[in-house]
């Protein structure tokens with residue numbers, strides 16, 4: 108049943124079309140926008156074309172009509188001159204000859220109108236200044252006397268119906284049809300001459316000119332009425348309708364072509380957007396591995412690249428977070444396992460009473476270590492979340508370095524390490540949160556002490572780095588750090604000596620805290636180290652300026 112299946116196919120096509128129209132999408136927005144733009148541009152250019160074509164055609168034709176109007180105007184003046192010359196004061200004809208003279212001028216005017224009609228299809232009106240029609244060709248029904256000779260034509264009822272008949276005279280209905288204002292210029296009308304030719308489909312070009320008559324012996328012209336000659340212009344009507352047809356057709360074709368082009372182009376745009384959308388969903392579900400392939404270098408390509416980088420960063424962050432949790436759990440579980448073992452041993456009596464104090468001492472140390480770890484973690488979390496308010500105060504650099512180092516003198520002395528100063532920032536004040544920066548120095552000096560053998564040297568240096576910074580260096584002659592390990596030592600829980608040979612108490616958080624504190628001061632830290640020779644930690648502090 109091919110017919111039925113074809114019908115259902117059509118139905119589903121219609122459904123899809125309706126869905127497309129209703130569904131908000133980039134393609135639909137583009138389509139609507141482009142269709143409106145195409146229709147508007149067609150309308151505007153069509154309208155302009157329409158006006159220009161009409162103007163061109165009327166301009167060409169109107170030159171001929173103007174000449175005919177002038178001609179009729181002259182004939183009218185001649186007729187009127189004969190009229191006033193051959194009338195006496197009481198309004199009677201002075202002689203039969205005078206009347207014949209006037210009559211011949213009158214008929215010449217009529218014949219000329221008839222000639223224009225026969226040759227050019229012109230309809231002519233000679234109108235008095237009150238709008239009453241003095242003469243016309245084709246003739247009006249009240250001009251029967253003129254029709255007798257040579258079978259003159261009468262005006263169609265389509266036109267006479269649009270005139271006013273009053274007391275044996277025909278009048279123009281609209282003042283615009285016979286009133287030209289004070290101008291003696293031609294008044295050009297293209298259309299139905301204010302309703303006179305509204306029964307016809309053709310457009311009419313009508314030119315009206317007032318009759319300016321100068322009485323003998325006078326200088327000023329008197330307005331005696333108007334002359335209007337109209338000519339049907341089917342070519343205007345034809346041109347207008349073909350312009351409309353042309354624009355409707357070309358708009359239709361343009362819209363179809365635009366839609367096809369848009370479907371192709373928007374696919375290129377919407378496909379990556381759809382991919383981005385599905386990738387976002389994947390990322391929001393925790394799958395950071397989702398990536399989009401894109402070779403394009405345009406804005407969308409850049410967006411996709413940024414998106415891929417973001418997913419990668421999120422993935423790294425996820426790995427870091429998992430590592431962090433694993434490290435914290437590990438750091439806490441190890442001491443807790445041993446604490447639990449020792450307590451079980453004491454409770455079970457496996458550990459004899461005389462050894463119990465020893466194990467309780469170990470338990471105390473482990474608890475202290477866990478305490479330090481938890482405090483370090485809390486401090487770092489606060490620093491990184493930006494919740495720590497720094498109490499920035501000016502402080503003398505040299506005093507800060509000497510006083511802090513002195514606090515650590517006992518452990519330095521205990522390891523028989525020499526502490527040296529090389530201070531070149533006399534009287535220079537730095538603007539810092541004193542407690543935090545003390546913490547930085549303590550961590551660095553403690554590390555230097557931890558990793559330096561007896562007899563080694565720790566040197567604390569200060570120098571001006573640039574206009575607004577001093578540079579502090581904590582240098583030791585200790586074990587040093589291998590180049591492979593160097594990039595990681597500022598990371599949380601990173602310990603070079605995993606077996607904790609040199610340092611049993613370290614949490615691997617010290618340098619991470621140092622970095623966070625300096626970052627909160629907008630300062631940086633770097634390290635230089637040679638394995639077996641020693642390390643140098645260099646950081647900056649902001650100089651305090653009084654102004």
Ligand code: ADP
Nearest residue numbers: 554555558596602603604613614615616617618
């Ligand atoms: P910890 O609390 O374990 O010392 P840190 O973050 O302070 O952790 O240091 C990380 C690692 O960097 C240490 O485990 C150590 O291996 C290495 N390190 C830090 N300072 C020095 C130093 N002055 N000399 C040699 N190694 C150091």
